[in-house]
Amino acid sequence: MDYNHIEIEQKWQKYWQNHNIFVAKEDKTKPKYYVLDMFPYPSGAGLHVGHPLGYIASDIVARYKRLRGFNVLHPMGYDAYGLPAEQYAIQTGQHPAITTEQNINRYRRQLDLLGLSYDWTREVRTCDPHYYKWTQWTFIQLFNSYYCYDANKALPISNLIKIFENGHSSELNAACGKKMDVTASQWADFSEAERSNVLMNYRLAYLSEATVNWCPQLGTVLANDEVVNGVSVRGGFPVERKSMQQWSLRITAYAERLLEGLEGIDWSESLKEIQRNWIGRSRGATLFFELENGEKLEIFTTRADTLFGVTFMVLAPEHKILDSITTEEQKAEVERYVAWAKNRSERERLAEVKAVSGVFTGSYAIHPLNGQKIPVYVSDYVLVTYGSGAIMAVPAHDSRDFAFARKFSLPVVQVVVPDGEKEEDTTAWQESKDSKNGTIINSGFITGLKVKDAIAKIIDYIEEKHIGYGTTNYRLRDAIFSRQRYWGEPFPIYYENGVPKTLNEDELPLLLPNIETYLPTESGEPPLARAKGWNHNGMPYDHNTMPGFAGSNAYYIRYMDTNNDKELCSKEANAYWQNVDLYIGGSEHATGHLLYSRFITKFLFDIGKCCKDEPYRKLINQGMIQGRSSFVYRINGTNKYVSYNLKNQYATDTLHVDISLVDNDVLDLERFKQWRAEFNDAEFILEDGKYICGCEVEKMSKSLFNVQNPDMLVERYGADTLRLYEMFLGPLEQSKPWDTKGIEGVSRFIRKFWRLYHDRDNAFCVSDEAASKEEMTALHKAIKKVEEDIEKFSFNTSVSTFMVCVNELTELKCNKREILSPLAVLISPFAPHIAEELWSLLGNETSISYAYFPKFDNKFLEQTTFNYPVSINGKTRAFIELGVDIAQAEAEKAVMENASVLKFIDNKPVKRFIFVPKRIINIVI
């Protein structure tokens, strides 16, 4: 019998499971290594070949580290709350828990086929009450904390209460929605509801009336990272802005630490950059412009140097003081504008970025430095959510202000001359001059300064005059944390006379109640409002649920102590496993999960619940595997199909065809006809007797008929081959199209490997002879290279190394135990089943996972000679063979001794030798 992957793989998967080979236990005598995959959302479609890419890579590292003597934690679980299961429930009435369970079982079956070395005793599911108890618990901790900038960490809310009781609130330097100045006696007189309102401004999980992204089709609000280009990431539905009472997490309090923390972690530069941009720190100044009615208008600018160029001001349509400053004459027009702006969807607004709109409020502000009257406008190009929702407009040096000024015929005053230019007449300008490299003009005491110096001088000046101060602004917004959906974690909150109260820890988890319909109520309440008799001693629970990212924030901590019912994670387990050494997953989570998880980790660190303030030490984003779609070409208006290379002779439609009907771009005509009724009587125009399909690389998707399912490949080639092939495709981090052609090469390699130790009759056959130096060299070359490659996460080259090694050994007809035994260990992280089989055939009683990675021995790689490159007149190259590893001086000596060989080159006498560093010899003829 030939190499039989089905038998071998089933046998060893069973063995690993029965012997609990991969169950991790804390073991202080060994160094730990924590390898984690981003856990999947178990969708109904199951796994396609793209999913396992990261899982295989992490499994290789996990197995490799075990062989290097590390105690490895390598768990897996499911991000089980999510919209698809709930949408399905709305349509069919089936409880999302049932759908989710089915999908999880399917995922598990598919994962098991691949021979991944997960410790399944630590599995988590975000929808499991034993798990979401701790999601709710974390929320309560956030609710009971505030962020103190002086301590630069989260502190218990009880501290804050003391500060208010003692009347020290004016000294408070804390993250908040609105600064509250409350005296001790006011505090004492406050009702419970009033106190609650004050504290709510500081809590890290807080309720507030906020402008949110409302998605009517999904019936819920969405966080900023769940909205792209004005539509929802899930489903692509339009999103509106709406003011609603919502739970939020005060992630902005951690903006600076989230930025700083990036410095110390080993993530790709591009991913760090995405997070930096998302946090969006900009240094600038806050300035106050006095209005005619005496009110102060706060603005933020990064270009304080252009203060003398301000010719008007603009408020966002949602700005609070808009009502009070609008004059009687302008009132109707402003109200019309605000109403119009509000009704525009986010998508419309973004689509019409270049269209300028706005209305004069009728009011004027006073320029704080030169006392001029400046008209105040309202326009939706100013966003309420950034800065203070109001700007000073400098049309000469800001393109948006410039467009606005031209539309409303407002003056443009140049105050910066870019380097290499002269002051110009602004009426002729076609665009503003936004460059920061230039010199200030027309600006009183800062005239003549460079932009950078001018900014510093202005800030000093406004601080001195108390009209403003230097500040830092962040683009990052607080994370909206409630969803008006069913399939999510309930908030551990009830309302007593309208005041939100948390459940006690021993009342957790608050179970998700069953309901009959998963839609919002007739009055627009979230689905949980349908739960009958669901209340806390008669007091209503919060009817929102938590968003998708809630369950993944601290899941990596839960894996350390999954089955602990007393704590999120015991101190001991946390101290041992610390944080994730290697995290592998897609980059699509850059501004969502990966940011929230860092934030929650920093918070849990602050309150002493975990020992590291960064969750993921090293992160690798595996590339997407794209599909390779196949096409047939139908001649217009017929049911006739023309082969790829002849299609230009006809007018054709291009149709996707299922890739399972295509082999090597050749269409299986019979199966194509049977595929769908419309093709039953299809006719073909062939080339060379075949129908050749066209192809294109696209996203892998069911609707494009290009999904490669791993199950079929495992069945045909085996998991080991699939594992090797997915790694062989190319660098892990790179996106690449899936192409099954190459799998044959890897499959050949595996069979060749198996052949090494089987004779012609397929009987196991190894030799106890001592290995030759040549054989040892082949082995040790592979050990050295594979070790280096794994440490660099460059798995594709390791596979090549194995191929070279096995080719060499085949050539040498080497079936020696002395070579095969270490080779089995070396290959086992990549192809664990066949390696384990060989290991046991060699007579070892324990699993290969308990073996040690073969030690590389340099002596087998020593070459006796080495080709030293010789450059002649700096041009042509020649080589002299010299002993390896000899010092520079010795090399020079050797060359001189061998000089007779080199006396004539190209029939010309050698004049002299020049020795330059790095074993190079230059010869002048």
Added chain:
RNA sequence: GCUCUGGUGGUGGAAUUGGUAGACACGCAGGACUUAAAAUCCUGUGAACAUUGCGUUCGUGCGGGUUCAAGUCCCGCCCGGAGUACCA
């Protein structure tokens, strides 16, 4: 627009970080074994010229530069991919 990434044979991709470019694999061509096919094995495969011989020249998106030596470093372009965007 800004930021990050890449650009190497027909294809996927290697290259010890400045030292013989194209490892390994796919594909293709030729051959062996077969009645035949599959499977397997061997040979060739960057381009052009030379092919009776070891060959010669050009080649890592384009143009310059540094160096004895550049796919790799520097300057200026061109093209692709990703992220982000009325962010004041």
